[in-house]
Amino acid sequence: MTLTLAIVGRPNVGKSTLFNRLVGKRLALVDDQPGVTRDLREGAARLADLKFTVIDTAGLEEATDDSLQGRMRRLTERAVDMADVCLFMIDARVGVTPTDEIFAEILRKRSAHVLLAANKGEGAAADAGVLEAYNLGLGEPIRLSAEHGEGLNDLYTQLQPIADLYAEKARSEAPEVDVDLDEEDDDPDAVPQPTNAKPLQVAVVGRPNAGKSTLINQIVGDERLLTGPEAGITRDAISLRTDWNGTPMRIFDTAGMRKKAKVQEKLEKLSVGDGLRAVKFAEVVVVLLDAAIPFEQQDLRIADLAEREGRAVVVAINKWDVEEDKQAKLRDLKESFERLLPQLKGAPLITVSAKTGRGMDRLHDAILRAYEVWNRRVSTAQLNRWLTGMLEAHPPPAPQGKRIKLRYMTQAKTRPPGFVVMCSHPDKMPESYNRYLVNGLRLDFDMPGTPIRIYMRGQNDANPYKGRKKAPPSKLRKHTDGRRG
Template identity: 55%
Template sequence: MLPQVIIIGRPNVGKSTLFNRLVGKKLALVDDQPGVTRDRRFGDADLLGLKFTIVDTAGWEDLDPETLPGRMRQQTEASLVGADVALFVIDARAGVTPLDEEIARYLRSSRIPIVLMANKAEGRAGDPGLYDAFALGFGEPVAFSAEHGQGLADLFEALRPHIEGTDDDDDDDDVPPPEGAEEEEEEFDPESVLKLAIVGRPNAGKSTLINKLLGENRLLTGPEAGITRDSIAIDWQWFDPTSEAYRPVRLIDTAGMRKKAQVVEKLEKMSVADARRAIDFAEVVVLLLDATRGLEHQDLKIASLVLEEGRALMIAINKWDVAEDPSALFNGVRAALDEGLAQVRGVPLLAVSARTGKGLDQMLTAAFDIRSAWSKRVPTSALNRWFDDALAANPPPAPGGKRIKLRYITQARTRPPSFVMFGTRLDQLPESYRRYLVNGIRRELGFDAVPIRLTLRSPTNPFAKK
């Protein structure tokens, strides 16, 4: 495990900007308004050759523990457990505030090494705050500008005594790979980490479900809608009761996705865009429904987005423990899905409860199964045997009396399964016949309800006029 460095500070001092600077990419959402970050976010930092895990946290506020800011503070306090060093960040331009002094008192009682950072120290405007920071009792502050990258060498020197000497191997298993990493052409390993994203409308219970799986209050939850803003990836080992073995899972929590017309604030737009990137990074996506609200049009739009991105989709109806007439609800959702998602019939539908844990093991089992189907490759010989049988059972039409010739088919890639069909006059092939072939691939070749890509390709005529 890499050494763990926690970023602590009051709201809007630049913690997420510092996090992005150290990981080398914009993973955390950043905005001018305070309180953007709410959950802990982990990243892989490499500071001039010094490697460690950096943890972004919510802004520290002195409010009732029952309020949302109070619960955010509890999450920040929990992040200090197991940390090797804390970066205590203040705003050099604003100087030392009473809240900074309160945080300093708490950190002194934590017995964790502290590196004091005076952020926004570019130019002369931050000099008074830089001098005031000595009064906090953590020695000389590191003058830094997370926005412009100034002070990296000084931060390196301040962190090195705390990082060197800890167990610093290059085990990157706990760090998500770069977003958008291409893995489609690698040979599929069924025991590899399952990248599982949980998506849905606000307040569907996504964070509560992940907390139940983890067995701890890792993510901030509450009755308020839209608590989650960043997409948070958490590595976890799931005990599979069928195989009686642990299987690796990367759980990805996402912000709630409302109708586009209702998303007007810049921060929410950023959160939704982050959730869409999380879908692109995932292998399997669980769309979480609220049993008290049923299936709504926005749910179908989210499901269509997942399928358009080529990800394996599952639907889970949450809050099953409080559902009214559950049998009718389940059958109604099933019928609506088959009608609204005609391009992929039979998407797995499960009933779960994030509060009680009902159905969560079944959900994980189904997720591993559907990933196997999503990653499957069919030998060309077997594929063309099916192709010949499909053409014999239902020959392609002959528009205008001219026959459409379908010659052969091959699988171009996996994840999602993508096929290329060769023939002549394919521009006149009806969409209904194309759906017939896609449904046959899914049904006869074991691809279940995963998205299928079928590309039509005709040979180039060398004698055609240019």
Template identity: 55%
Template sequence: MVTIAIIGRPNVGKSTLFNRLVGKRLALVDDRPGVTRDRRSGDATLMDLEFEIVDTAGLEEAGAETLEGRMRAQTEAAIATADLALFMIDAKAGLNPQDLAFADLMRRTAAKVVLVANKAEAKGAESGFIDAYSLGLGEPIGISAEHGVGMAELRDAIVEALGDAVLDHAGDDESADADSDPAFAQEEEEPAYDPTKPLRIAIVGRPNAGKSTLINRFIGEDRMLTGPEAGITRDSISVEWEWRGRKIKLFDTAGLRRKARIQEKLEKLSVADALRAIKFAEVVVVVLDVTIPFERQDLSIVDLVVREGRAPVIAFNKWDLVEDRQAVLADLREKTGRLLPQARGIRAVTVSGETGEGLDRLMRAIAETHEIWNSRVSTAKLNQWLERMVGHHPPPAVAGRRVTIKYITQVKSRPPTFMLSTTRPEALGVAYTRYLINGLRDSFGLLGVPIRLGLRKPDNPYAAKAKRRS
């Protein structure tokens, strides 16, 4: 598939055009410049054309070691790998020295370029549109990314630049990929576990825990922007990868801080994007900084993952910084069991995103947890188990009346979800429900994944007759 990158200085509307072409609000959009930092790709459709579109950070003049310099390096990598670059300017604001400098960069490095003048519908944009000719990148295409104006002209310019390379993919009638994006995807329940099926993994944690560094080490390239600054990642960025022949989609997410500390609108958008990634993922790796593990926010994130019904795995990152490893490991094991009772048996692995240590162990833990998350238990085995559990510890009597449990069945997996039929659901009690959940976990090996147990009252076959008599 043809790859097209959107390039330009900050705040010219690149992410708005990206969202329009993919048909979803995937990229964060805000009035302030410099919102986008990492490269983000998506499957785009423009009338009869289909291609991969890449949103990039705004080009800025900065030193290589600064955050802006590292953002620029990511954008230059996108230019180098794209078949076509859409160089975007703001027709309303007009040209500035940055546009002139980066137009020269495009002429030297981009394979092919289409000049796009955004906000062309705005009052006073005519002068900026005319000035765009001076960039020497051909005739500008006037569009409004926000309102969808000029999309037909943009389509024609792309076809003229790429010819058959883009037309070869036009009109394909393929169903949408289930691994699209967390904001809009629908989860489908599988009847049986398939160890070869693509796996969706979200990497979450507090700011500066090393999530992006971990993903870069996984895929073997500097795909995610990293650095000592906290909160670099803003969008939830997905990358494709393979592990032992199995296709993996990894989601890097913004650092999750305590809700009380989130004040800015942009951070709220970033957190909402991270929460959508958690809901879309199958396995969620919670990255903890091993030098300061089990902060209150770490525990809240694990609890959130469990409540969402995702399969959690803990990665104790920065293991290369630990000296007395045996003592620290024993302490981590004790605290994991004590502080996370709602995810008893959760798999926890020590890793180093900096050196790559422990990554294969982490992937094995992810695969094992995913298989358990997909577990199914036959109704016959469940009811044999239930008979033993009730015989060993009968349900409590409430107001002199004992609660009768009829049967249990598993209604779904992902996560394992069970329905218990009982004469008095309201009287069963939290303690007895927890007793049954712990029994399910231990008896059927459902360790480290959420278990949901619903209660229902069996239908009374004589209720309708009694109602008619009355």
């Protein structure tokens, strides 16, 4: 149990900048315009010897209705209730506003520990705002500059006593754990099982308004992510830890990806870039499609991106609860999937309803199955027996009259499965024959849907004596004559 610190305040006071400073990475998107952050983002923070969890929140708005701003405010209020300590930030250059006074009153009632920080406090222009912060009645303000890293020592000084209090409480409540020292090591060739220390990394990607955040809220069993009818609500790639049906997972919610030509704003470019990074770090990628308009060009590009990155892919069709002729629609979807995405042949196609929760168990099983195939290893003996049969059924071509000989095959890696084939003239091997081998591996070793890599490597067939200097004829004669004598 670690201390949890929530950073709250009006929009554009520098909450995400401080969050990035504390976690030591540029995790949260930062821009000059207000209201960039919308969801709650958690990160492991460190301040000197102090380790804690920090939560970046959306800017507090005065709206209390069901508008986007109202929903953002309710999500931020939930973060206040979840956190052990709230760091209330104001803009020292603007000073205390009436909105700040309203929120200070709310925090006094809802949070046991509230720290006050006057950000953008570098220079004389901030002096008046820092003095004005005393009027909020939250104690001595910490003069901060999140952009330049100033004032973090003062933050540490105020945070340390609270952290010590929670650490002592955690030690007193910690149960005793028996450690089995005689436990045998696992099989190194076995599929690694997700654990709390190393959870299964799953990224949910798709076009805007496909229902990604709603799906993850359904998995987590809590309204942790901001949702609504508006397209493009999610901006950051938010990760959530959960235990889904006994499987520890870290699930990444990503911003909706539109066609590159339509992405003009700097903020949307940052959001899409954040989502692409989430795909690279994931182990399984769930491509979420809208049942009403599935397999548009952008959906195909997103699925192809996951395959090129070498990730296990599961395709989920959302909003299935509003579909009328389900059987005919499913038949058309499977036909379109096999025709438009041959590189993912055999990948699971799951119909779900993120709103009602139907199909979630099937999606869970499909994710675990895709992860298991992604980690699969085949023995070298099996591969070479299989290769012999494939060569007999369909030998490789002879481009320019040069016969290509495939001699030996082994699996070099997993995640995704990668195979090395030793052959002559690897540069002349046509792509069609590579596809023949990949499709054979999928079928015969039960590896549907996962990306498979085949690397052709050449063997040196040259004469081992080629290139050696010949002895001069005179020396040969002399040696021969001497032996006769």
